[in-house]
Amino acid sequence: MLPPTVSPADAISEPDPLALPAEAVELGEALFARPWEFLKTVPSLEWLPDADRPEIAFAGRSNVGKSSLINALTRRQGLARTSNTPGRTQDLNFFLVPQVPLFLVDMPGYGFADAPKAKVDAWTKFVKEYLRGRRTLKRVFLLIDSRHGIKAPDREIIALLNECAVSFLGVLTKLDKLNAYDQAKVIASVTEVLRTEPAAFPRVGATSSETRQGLPELRAEVIVAAEITTLPF
Ligand SMILES: Nc1nc2c(ncn2[C@@H]2O[C@H](COP(=O)(O)OP(=O)(O)OP(=O)(O)O)[C@@H](O)[C@H]2O)c(=O)[nH]1
Numbered sequence: 001m002l003p004p005t006v007s008p009a010d011a012i013s014e015p016d017p018l019a020l021p022a023e024a025v026e027l028g029e030a031l032f033a034r035p036w037e038f039l040k041t042v043p044s045l046e047w048l049p050d051a052d053r054p055e056i057a058f059a060g061r062s063n064v065g066k067s068s069l070i071n072a073l074t075r076r077q078g079l080a081r082t083s084n085t086p087g088r089t090q091d092l093n094f095f096l097v098p099q100v101p102l103f104l105v106d107m108p109g110y111g112f113a114d115a116p117k118a119k120v121d122a123w124t125k126f127v128k129e130y131l132r133g134r135r136t137l138k139r140v141f142l143l144i145d146s147r148h149g150i151k152a153p154d155r156e157i158i159a160l161l162n163e164c165a166v167s168f169l170g171v172l173t174k175l176d177k178l179n180a181y182d183q184a185k186v187i188a189s190v191t192e193v194l195r196t197e198p199a200a201f202p203r204v205g206a207t208s209s210e211t212r213q214g215l216p217e218l219r220a221e222v223i224v225a226a227e228i229t230t231l232p233f
């Protein structure tokens with residue numbers, strides 16, 4: 001009998017190790033079809049809820065679209081407070097869904113020029129302590145405005161995440177503001193920059209809360225990051 005041969009067609013259809021697993025996409029849709037709720041606002045470390053379940057935090061520059069993305073993912077407008085005024089979210093805000101062991105955390109934005117220095121220092125200290133010390137923090141979704149790409153304040157947070165070995169996923173926001181060519185360009189360039197960052201997860205999210213582009217994939221990233229394999233009933 002002749003030995004089995006691999007044709008070029010078979011080689012092309014090899015599964016991509018970086019692709020999102022199909023079951024995660026399905027579970028992600030099921031998770032976010034559920035009624036997400038606001039749990040609490042946390043102004044300082046002593047107010048954190050017990051670290052008794054996986055947690056995913058949404059971080060990024062002020063106005064990048066963190067709160068909007070949480071609303072879009074959960075399909076609940078107004079769940080997280082959004083604003084045109086940079087610096088709207090000033091505390092950590094926790095969200096949960098009944099019966100599923102998971103917190104989503106909306107973080108205050110960094111890097112907005114008009115904030116008083118004392119306020120920026122207090123925020124920086126609080127956030128650094130949270131990122132460093134929260135042992136149930138499974139992944140940070142690091143949001144990057146697709147019109148601007150990775151800027152100096154993002155690099156500072158990336159350095160911190162690398163230093164404390166907190167895994168993060170780069171997530172482009174506001175892609176509706178770019179044409180298809182510029183979208184592809186920024187996705188490629190951010191992927192390339194993050195490829196060499198030790199704590200960066202080897203995929204990049206590409207989203208718009210406006211057009212809902214990339215939301216099924218990001219819901220699946222929540223499933224992957226929280227290591228959810230099944231949902232209770
Ligand atoms: N076109 C477009 N606008 C968006 C998108 N996401 C957010 N925005 C707008 O960007 C502004 C800031 O959105 P937020 O969600 O409040 O941003 P944030 O990152 O939570 O801001 P801070 O809490 O201040 O750090 C709002 O005017 C949103 O309507 C998007 O995907 N597309």
Ligand SMILES: [Mg+2]
Nearest residue numbers: 066067081089
């Ligand atoms: Mg916000």
